[in-house]
Amino acid sequence: GDSVTQMEGPVTLSEEAFLTINCTYTATGYPSLFWYVQYPGEGLQLLLKATKADDKGSNKGFEATYRKETTSFHLEKGSVQVSDSAVYFCALSKGPDSSYKLIFGSGTRLLVRP
């Protein structure tokens, strides 16, 4: 079946360090890919998305590129801040009529130290 695999956390970085959180997926067809972020005590918020191969999603300094050849959607940020500390979830959906059944990875906790 369809699935999403994320790197295990926690990831601990110093402020202004470079961030990569790996995400790979297994799915038939052409899924849409998402990164959601969960700040402490809050629900999930969409961070960025990409709907077709080679698309790059970006928001708040974060970027991820939909790589169909490697079935990956790695999250990157050039310089992290303490306020980026959160749990990051990679997810996929199978089309415009499937946004009600996202498939999530297990989440990666990021801790940024001053």
Next chain:
Amino acid sequence: NAGVTQTPKFQVLKTGQSMTLQCAQDMNHEYMSWYRQDPGMGLRLIHYSVGAGITDQGEVPNGYNVSRSTTEDFPLRLLSAAPSQTSVYFCASSSYGQTLMNTEAFFGQGTRLTVV
């Protein structure tokens, strides 16, 4: 801008008790879903609805019931709570995206449920 509203935020139940988790959205979305979040397992889909009067099972439906009598509301019922249902529950809503441009799911703030 209320978005998706879940109540209660916290709940402690005894084994065997029943309760209903409430979820309401004010964005006129067709789709609504319930997920549970457990450590190391991400979010897993419990039940979903593609419109009023239509519901279906997700990945982990056992022990839960849902109904969708209106577009706005999608309550989740625990019929006889078990310790294995201790989790954080999230409700989400979204709309059909013909162009893939509006397939974002909006989440509530979650309900932390403990069953003792």
